[in-house]
Amino acid sequence: MTVFIIRRLLQSVVVVAVMSLLVFVGVNIVGDPVDMLINPEADQAEIERVIRDLGLDRPLHEQYGYFVVNALQGDLGDSFIFGQPALQLIIERMPATFELAIAALLLAVVLGIPLGVLAGLRPDAGWSRTIMAGSILGFSLPSFWVGIMMIMLFAVMLGWLPSTGRGDTVPVLGVEVSFLTRDGLSHLLLPAINLSLFKLSLVIRLARAGTREAIHQDYIKFARAKGLSETRVVLVHLLKNIMIPVVTVLGLEFGGLVAFSVVTESVFAWPGMGKLIIDSLHELDRPVVVAYLMIVVLMFVIINLVVDIVYSILDPRVRLQDTRA
Amino acid sequence: MAGDETTLTVEGLKTHFFTKAGVVKAVDGVSFEVGKGEIMGLVGESGSGKSVTGFSIIGLVDPPGRVVEGRIIHDGRDLVGLDDEQMRSLRGNRIAMIFQDPMMTLNPVLRIETQMVEAVLAHNTVPAAQAREAARDALGQVGIPSPDERLRAYPHQFSGGMRQRVAIAIALLNRPSLIIADEPTTALDVTIQGQILYEAQKLCRETGASMIWITHDLAVVAGIADRISVMYAGRIVEQGTTADIIDQPAHPYTRGLIGSVPSRNTRGDRLFQIPGMTPSLLNLAPGCAFRERCSVADDTCLAEPEPSHPLPGRVLRCHHPVLEVAQ
Ligand SMILES: Nc1ncnc2c1ncn2[C@@H]1O[C@H](COP(=O)(O)OP(=O)(O)O)[C@@H](O)[C@H]1O
Numbered sequence: 001m002t003v004f005i006i007r008r009l010l011q012s013v014v015v016v017a018v019m020s021l022l023v024f025v026g027v028n029i030v031g032d033p034v035d036m037l038i039n040p041e042a043d044q045a046e047i048e049r050v051i052r053d054l055g056l057d058r059p060l061h062e063q064y065g066y067f068v069v070n071a072l073q074g075d076l077g078d079s080f081i082f083g084q085p086a087l088q089l090i091i092e093r094m095p096a097t098f099e100l101a102i103a104a105l106l107l108a109v110v111l112g113i114p115l116g117v118l119a120g121l122r123p124d125a126g127w128s129r130t131i132m133a134g135s136i137l138g139f140s141l142p143s144f145w146v147g148i149m150m151i152m153l154f155a156v157m158l159g160w161l162p163s164t165g166r167g168d169t170v171p172v173l174g175v176e177v178s179f180l181t182r183d184g185l186s187h188l189l190l191p192a193i194n195l196s197l198f199k200l201s202l203v204i205r206l207a208r209a210g211t212r213e214a215i216h217q218d219y220i221k222f223a224r225a226k227g228l229s230e231t232r233v234v235l236v237h238l239l240k241n242i243m244i245p246v247v248t249v250l251g252l253e254f255g256g257l258v259a260f261s262v263v264t265e266s267v268f269a270w271p272g273m274g275k276l277i278i279d280s281l282h283e284l285d286r287p288v289v290v291a292y293l294m295i296v297v298l299m300f301v302i303i304n305l306v307v308d309i310v311y312s313i314l315d316p317r318v319r320l321q322d323t324r325a
Numbered sequence: 326m327a328g329d330e331t332t333l334t335v336e337g338l339k340t341h342f343f344t345k346a347g348v349v350k351a352v353d354g355v356s357f358e359v360g361k362g363e364i365m366g367l368v369g370e371s372g373s374g375k376s377v378t379g380f381s382i383i384g385l386v387d388p389p390g391r392v393v394e395g396r397i398i399h400d401g402r403d404l405v406g407l408d409d410e411q412m413r414s415l416r417g418n419r420i421a422m423i424f425q426d427p428m429m430t431l432n433p434v435l436r437i438e439t440q441m442v443e444a445v446l447a448h449n450t451v452p453a454a455q456a457r458e459a460a461r462d463a464l465g466q467v468g469i470p471s472p473d474e475r476l477r478a479y480p481h482q483f484s485g486g487m488r489q490r491v492a493i494a495i496a497l498l499n500r501p502s503l504i505i506a507d508e509p510t511t512a513l514d515v516t517i518q519g520q521i522l523y524e525a526q527k528l529c530r531e532t533g534a535s536m537i538w539i540t541h542d543l544a545v546v547a548g549i550a551d552r553i554s555v556m557y558a559g560r561i562v563e564q565g566t567t568a569d570i571i572d573q574p575a576h577p578y579t580r581g582l583i584g585s586v587p588s589r590n591t592r593g594d595r596l597f598q599i600p601g602m603t604p605s606l607l608n609l610a611p612g613c614a615f616r617e618r619c620s621v622a623d624d625t626c627l628a629e630p631e632p633s634h635p636l637p638g639r640v641l642r643c644h645h646p647v648l649e650v651a652q
C-alpha cells in the first residue's frame with residue numbers, strides 16, 4: 001500500500017509539471033492582456049513601462065521559469081486587475097465553490113443511490129420508469145436553462161427561495177460557510193440542486209445498472225439462501241458491491257462538479273471560483289486564470305489519488321494486488 | 326437406504342416461468358421423497374429443471390417463475406403457500422443450499438467472517454462472539470486449516486475447492502435437516518471434486534442431514550447417493566436405488582446416460598452419446614419429451630407416459646422400458 005501511494009505521488013508530480021507547462025503556454029496563446037489593461041490613450045512609453053512591470057517583455061521560456069520558481073514558493077503571480085496575489089483571490093472564493101460542490105455531491109448520493117437501487121429492484125414498476133425518465137431529463141436539459149427555470153419558479157413566482165448570493169455565513173475553522181445558517185441554507189438550496197441534477201442522474205443510472213447486474217449474481221441468491229432478511233441482502237450484500245463503481249465515478253466527477261459550477265455560479269451569482277474565473281477570462285487576467293487552472297489540475301490529481309485509495313478499501317481484491325506490486 | 330422417516334416429500338411439483346415468449350414448464354409434475362439421513366441424486370442433462378426443483382424447495386424461484394401446483398412437505402409441514410418470513414426462517418436454517426460455482430457464491434467484498442456470522446445471527450439470538458465461534462468450528466469441520474485466521478480473509482484469498490468448503494461450512498452452520506447441493510463439484514477439477522464429495526458425504530453422515538445432490542454427471546452421484554432420480558425435460562423419468570439404476574437402467578434416457586459414462590468395460594471403445602439435444606421447455610409438445618432422441622420410440626409415445634412401478638422401489642415414465650433381469 002505504501003509503495004503504491006509513493007509511486008502514485010511521483011506520477012502526480014509529473015502530471016502537475018506537464019500541465020503547468022501546457023497551461024502557461026496555452027494562456028499565452030489566447031490573447032494579449034496588454035490591450036485590455038492599458039488605457040487606449042496611453043503613449044508608447046507608458047505601454048512599454050506596463051509591459052516591463054508585468055514581465056511580459058521577457059521571452060516565454062524565461063517567463064515560465066520565473067513562474068515555476070515563484071510557484072514552488074506558493075506565489076502564482078499578482079492579478080493584473082486586482083493587484084492582489086492570484087492565489088489569494090482564488091483561495092478566498094474556494095470555500096463557496098467547495099460548499100456548493102459538496103452540497104451537490106451529497107444530494108446526488110443521498111437521493112441517487114436509493115432511487116437507483118429501487119429502480120433496479122423493481123424495473124417494471126411505474127415509479128421506476130418515472131425515476132428513469134427523470135434521470136434522462138437530468139442528463140439532457142442544459143444546466144443554465146434549468147437554473148433559470150428554477151429561479152423563475154421558486155424565487156420569482158413562488159417567492160420561496162432567494163435567487164442570488166450566498167446569504168448569511170458563519171465561520172467554521174476560519175472558513176465561511178452558508179449551510180449552518182437558515183438564510184445561508186435557503187440560498188444554497190437552489191444552486192446545489194441545479195449543480196447536482198446531472199450527477200444525480202448519473203448516480204441513479206449507475207446504481208440502477210449495478211443493482212440490475214448484482215441482483216442476478218449467485219452471491220445474492222446465496223445470501224437469500226442463508227435466510228438473511230431482504231433488508232440485509234440489499235443494504236449489505238448488494239449495496240457494498242454497487243458502491244464500488246458509484247464511489248469511483250463520483251470521486252472522479254468531483255473535479256467536474258467544481259468545473260461545472262462555473263455555469264451554476266454565474267446563473268445564481270454564487271460568489272465562488274467559477275464566477276471569478278469567468279470574469280478573469282473576460283479581462284484576460286492571466287495570473288488568475290493560470291492559478292485557477294493549476295489549482296484545478298492539482299485538485300484532479302489529488303482526487304484521483306484519494307479515489308484509488310478509497311477504491312482499494314472498498315474492494316478487497318484491489319488491495320491484494322497492491323501489496324503484491 | 327438409510328432411516329425410515331422422510332425429511333422431504335415432493336408431490337406433483339410444477340414450477341412454471343411465465344415469460345413473454347410463453348410458459349416455460351421448467352418443473353412439470355415432479356414427485357420424490359428424501360429419507361432421513363439419505364442422499365438422493367437428482368441427475369439429468371443441463372436444462373432439465375434440476376436447479377429450478379431445488380430453488381422451488383427453498384422458495385427462491387426467480388420471477389417470472391412460480392410454483393403453480395404440488396406440495397413440498399418438509400418435516401411434516403407443506404412449504405408451498407408459506408409466507409415470505411416463514412420461508413426465510415427456514416432457509417439456511419432447516420434447509421440449506423450450496424451452489425455450483427464457488428467463485429460466485431461468496432460475496433467478493435465481505436469477509437468470510439461476516440458472511441458466516443450473519444448466517445448464524447439470521448436464525449439465532451446469540452452474542453456475536455458466540456456466532457463467530459460457531460463459524461470457526463464449522464470451518465474446522467470442513468477441513469480448513471487455521472480457521473481463526475481464515476475467518477478474517479476475503480473469498481478471493483481462497484482456492485476454488487476451499488471456497489466450496491466454506492460454502493459447505495455455511496450450509497452446515499445451523500444444522501439443517503436438508504441440504505440441497507446444486508452441482509457443487511462441477512466447477513472444480515477432478516481431484517478436488519473427489520475430496521469435496523467425500524467430505525460432503527462424511528458430514529451428512531455425521532450430522533444426520535439429508536441431501537439432494539444435483540448433478541448432470543451420473544458417475545459423480547453413483548458414488549455418493551443412496552437413491553437416484555433421473556430428470557428429463559421437467560419430469561422425473563426414472564427413480565430407484567443407486568444400485569438398481571446403475572445395474573438395471575430401464576428408461577431409454579437413463580440407459581443413454583449410463584452408456585455415456587466411461588468405465589472399465591468401455592475403455593478403448595467410443596463412448597456412447599445420446600443423439601440430439603434437450604428440448605426447449607417452452608411450449609413443449611405433448612407426449613414423451615424424449616421421443617425425438619429415443620431409439621425405441623413409436624406412435625404410442627405420442628401419448629404422455631404415466632408414472633408406473635414395474636419393479637419394486639422403481640418409478641418409471643416410459644411406454645417401452647427395458648425390463649431385463651440382471652445377470
Ligand atoms: N429465470 C428464468 N426465466 C425463464 N426460464 C427459466 C428461468 N430459469 C430457468 N428457466 C428454465 O428452466 C429450465 C430448467 O432450468 P434449470 O433448472 O436451471 O436446469 P438444470 O439445473 O437442470 O440445468 C431451463 O431450460 C430454462 O428454460
Ligand code: SF4
Binds near residue numbers: 577645
Ligand atoms: S416413452 Fe417412448 S419415446 Fe419416451 S422414452 Fe419411452 S420409448 Fe422412448
Ligand SMILES: [Mg+2]
Binds near residue numbers: 377508
Ligand atoms: Mg442447474
